Amino acid sequence: MTQNNSIAKLAEQMRMTPQKLLEQLNAAGMRFDSADQTITSAEKAKLLSHLRAAHGGSEAKERRPISLKSGVGATGTVKTGAGRTGGAPVQVRVKRKIELPASSGGRMxxxxxxxxxxxxxxxxxxxxxxxxxxxxxxxxxxxxxxxxxxxxxxxxxxxxxxxxxxxxxxSAEAPAHPAAPAAADTPRREERPAAARPEAARPAGARRPDDRLHLRGxxxxxxxxxxxxxxxxxxxxGSKGRRPEQSRTGDARNAFQQPTAPIVREVAIGETISVAELAQKLALKGGEVVKALMKLGVMVTVTQTIDHDTAVLVTEELGHKAVAADASTVEDALMAHIAAGDQGEAQPRPPVVTIMGHVDHGKTSLLDYIRRTKVVSGEAGGITQHIGAYHVETESGVISFLDTPGHAAFSQMRARGAQLTDIVVLVVAADDGVKPQTKEAVQHAKSAKVPLIIAINKMDKADADPMRVKSELLAEEVVAEEFGGDTQFVEISAKQGTNIDALLDAISLQAEVLELKAVRDGRASGVVIESSLDKGRGPVATVLVHEGTLKRGDYLVCGVQYGRVRALTDENGQQVQEATPSIPVQVLGLSGVPDAGDDFVVVSDERLAKDVAQQRDAKRRESRLAKSSNRMEDILAQMGSADQQTLNLVVKADVQGSVQALRESLTALSTDAIRINVVGSGVGGITESDATLASTSKATIIGFNVRADASARRIIETNGVDLRYFSIIYDVIDQVKQVASGLLGMEIREEIIGIAEVRDVFRSSKFGAVAGCMVVEGTVKSSKPIRVLRDNTVVFEGELESLRRFKENVDEVKSGTECGIGVKAYNDVQPGDQIECFERIEIARTL
The missing domain is CATH 1.20.5 (Single alpha-helices involved in coiled-coils or other helix-helix interfaces)
Incomplete structure (x- = not known):
């Protein structure tokens, strides 16, 4: 039966291209036009004959037997000329012939x-x-x-x-012969003449008198x-080189001898130590140390870590002595490295001024007027929720400003701002007077020993009363100069710009009194003001330089993070090459998001920076593990509080300062009836791991100015996790406070009703920036508020100015439909952004 297949399949079997096979067929006299044509067995045989002939082969040559020669080594017997035989290596060569099997027709x-x-x-x-x-x-x-x-x-x-x-x-034990002469009278063998030696008088082959000893030995x-x-x-x-007595007693001396007194060891213990490591230093089994800890009321396993005090207590309980571990670490090497750096002379530097005060007293508006930009439009609800860092050029010189939040939840951020600054400008509204956050700012400034300048704002209002402010601040021991004190009071209006120059002059005067100086040359050092995680740029840290000059390409260690400075940007987003003292900049290139308030220092070696960061991270992790509740009393107390309910939360925010503020504010709401437990927190959008953590711990996810990605939303919807978005910290605290206190009321919940994705942006002289969008989820309604999201982070919140389908204004656009959207008072919409349409719903709260 003839076997046929296509040329393409034959080429695949022969591992060549169909084009090359077609060329060979044409050379053999067979015309084929396409690789899809069928080739028969006869045509295959003809092609094979052609190829053999082309390569100089013939059928006879192909069928010629192949001779293989191999050598086998052996040892044979060879006769020599004298008739003797001997062994010699003989190699036998074997010749084999292999006949090629012939197929039908004489070919294979x-x-x-x-x-x-x-x-x-x-x-x-x-x-x-x-x-x-x-x-x-x-x-x-x-x-x-x-x-x-x-x-x-x-x-x-x-x-x-x-x-x-x-x-x-x-010989040593045998008694001396009676006739033997004394040792002192006997000459040495070499000194005796040859005739007097025993060997000379003894015939050959005769034994010496002491040969019997050798034979017996x-x-x-x-x-x-x-x-x-x-x-x-x-x-x-064992007995080589010893005297006979030593060889007999060596085994007894090396044998194990039971100690007559207990061995007391000195154990070096650091800040934390694992139970297994402590047992190894004590030469005990881990179980024995665990038993001793259980007797002391500490429930741990061998792999867990205990703190220094607990380790010292159990060491002394077991009869050993605890000593402090050697504190020489890479931190010492870092200090030596910093001290060895080249430092120049101190030069005058710009002052760092922190704007502090109560909510809505005009802090950001004052700074906005000074900078001539709209800073207030970028903050949700008109309040500052981050520490903003700026430096401005004024007629009085360069001044760096820090704008701190005024809400009660941001107490730590205000304290951090007071620690970083040279001068505190306390803004107090003339129509509102001294408020709780005003008093708190005064306390922060006093604890940091920073001079105060009081800016009495909103003097343009009819009910402004500056004397009320001065008298109320007297109770806080802040005395104006006109009352005989040392605190400058300046009456201003941030909205109209009244008396702003006088405030700047007061700042410059205070800076001259302080005589602020810093070293500009050498390695930079400073502190982290704020940090965040940007999806496109990675970890971003806003730092304030204290000493030296921070440059691109520098290696630095920042808390438990390290890295190389890839880029430096100022508050306007412009790239800069370096930052001098008192100048805030954003740093890109760190290995992770540092904590706000961490110090940073520039080093010349990346290895040193990495070692310091890793050791700090390990210490922090060990301390956190050691602080966990392991005592039996704590475990029993938790078991006895079965009636107390627990509300688990996962908090994600856009910056590190907001995360800290939310954690402290929410955990402070705990009562005897309910405990607020933040099981997880972090900076950046809500990820899949956050959703999984919330699902396993039955926690509510709080997204503060961040959103969940697609994978996280799938887990949230599948497992029914409670996810709530917020943009103002008031709403977060108020809602959690109502639940924690057991009060019933109306819950205001934000529900996303539609999401539109920006495909392109068109510029119009009439409407400004118009975003060409595709509605990907739900329905976008013109009457509902919207947010603009970039990389799952809120960049603007407002309302729609127009919603169009082709050239007509419409009230709503459903999913899968294209539309044109104009965002009111915002012209920075970019392709790839998402416009989120939402509505606020009032829901009756139930227990």
Whole structure:
């Protein structure tokens, strides 16, 4: 039966391109136009004959037997000329002929040739393996023979040494012969004449008088060797070079002796130590240390970590002495590295001014007027929720400003701002007076020993009363200059710009009094003001330089993070090459998001920065583990509080300062009836791991100015996790406070009703920036408020100015429909942004 297939399939079997196979067929006189045509067996045979002829082959040549020659080594008997026989290596050569099997028609097909070649290769491989095994066996036998000979030689040497020692011992113990002369009168052997020596008078072959001792020693050595060769070897090695008395008592001296008193060890203990490491230092089993800890009321396992005090207590309980571990770490190397850096002379630097005050007293508006930009439009609800850092050029010189939040939840951020600053400008509204956050700002400034300048704002209002502010601040021990104090009071209006120059002059005057100076040359050092995680740029840290000059390409260690400065940007987003003292900049290139308030320092070696960061991280982790509740009393107390409910929360925010503020504010709401437990927190959008953590711990996710990505939303919807978005910290605290206090009321919940994705942006002289969008989820309604999201982070919140389909204004656009959206008072919409349409719903709260 004829076997046919296509040219393409034949080319695939022959591992060549169809085009090359077509060329070979055409050269063989067979015309084919396409690789899809069918080729018969006869045409295949014709092609094979053509290829053989083209390569100089013939059928006779193909079928010629192949001769293989191999040499086999052997040892034979050869007769010599004298008639003797002897062994000599003889090599026998074997010649084999292999006939190629002929197929039908006297030829072999391609498949037969391939199978025959594979068979021959397999036979050759087996022969090689057999030869290799034979060679390995010969090598093994030769090695064993060499080792046996070495052992016998070592045993013979040991026996001879033992015999010599035994002879010396017997000679030393034998009594002196009565007729023997005294040792002092006997001359040395070398001094005696040859005729007087015993060897000269003794005939050849006769034994010496002391040969019997040698013979007896040899007999004893043979008996010991027959009783145990290994023992004899060990004894001979142990007694080599010793006196006979030492060889007899060596075993007794090296034997184990039970201590007569307990061994007291000095154990070096650091800030934390694991139970397993402590047991190793005490030369005890881990279970014994765990039992001792349980007797002290500490429930731990071998792998857990305990603090320094607990480790010292259990060490002394077990009868040992605890000492402080050596504190020499890479931190010392870092300090030495910093001290060795080249530092120049101190030069005048700009003052760092922190704007502080109560909510809505005009802090950001004042700074906005100074900078001539709209800072207030970028903050949700008109309040500052981050620490903003700026430096401005004024007629009085360069001044760096820090704008701190005024809400009660941001107390730590205000304290941090007071610690970083040279001068505090306390803004107080003339129509509102002194408020709780105003008093708190005064306390922060006093604790940091920073001079105060009081800016009485909103003097343009009809009900402004500056004397009320001055009198209320007297109760806080802030006395104006007109009352005989040392605090400057300036009456201003941030909205109208009244008396702003006088405030700047007051700042410059205070800075001259302080005589602020810093070293500009050398390695930079400073502090982190704020940090966040940007999806496109990675970890971003806003830092304030204290000393030196921070440059691009510098290696720095920042808390538990390290890295190389990839980029430096100012508050306007412009790239800069360096930052001098008192200048805030954003740093890109760190290994992670540092904590706000962490110090940073520039080093010349990346390895040192990495080692310091890793050691700090390990210490922080160990301290956190050691602080976990392991005491039996705490465990029993938790078991007894079964009536107390627990509200688990996962908090994600856009910056580190907001995370800290939310954690502290929410956990402070805990009562005897309910405990607020923040099981997880972090900076950046809500990820899949956050959703999984919330699902397993039955926690509510709070997204503060961040959103969940697609994978996180799938887990949230599948497991029914409670997810709530917020943009104002008031709403977060108020809602959690209502639940925690057990009050019933109306819950205001934000529900997303539609999401539109920006595909392109068009500029119009009439409407400004118009975003060409596709509604990807839900429905976008023109009457509902919206937010603009970039990388799952809120960048603007407002309302729609227009919603169009083609040229007509419409009230709503549903999913899968294109539309044009104009965002009111915002012209920075970019392709890839998402416009989120939401509505606020009032829901009756139930327990």
């Amino acid at each position: 097909s391609v498949e037969d040739e391939r199978a025959d070649a594979l068979r021959k290769l397999e036979e050759s491989r087996r022969r090689n393996e057999e030869e290799q095994r034979s060679l390995l066996e010969k090598d093994r036998l030769a090695k064993e023979e060499r080792e046996r000979a070495q052992r016998e030689a070592a045993e013979a040497a040991a026996a001879a040494e033992a015999a010599r020692l035994e002879t010396e011992r017997r 040899d007999r004893d050595a043979r008996q010991r060797r027959s009783a145990g060769p290994a023992r004899g070897r060990n004894d001979s090695r």
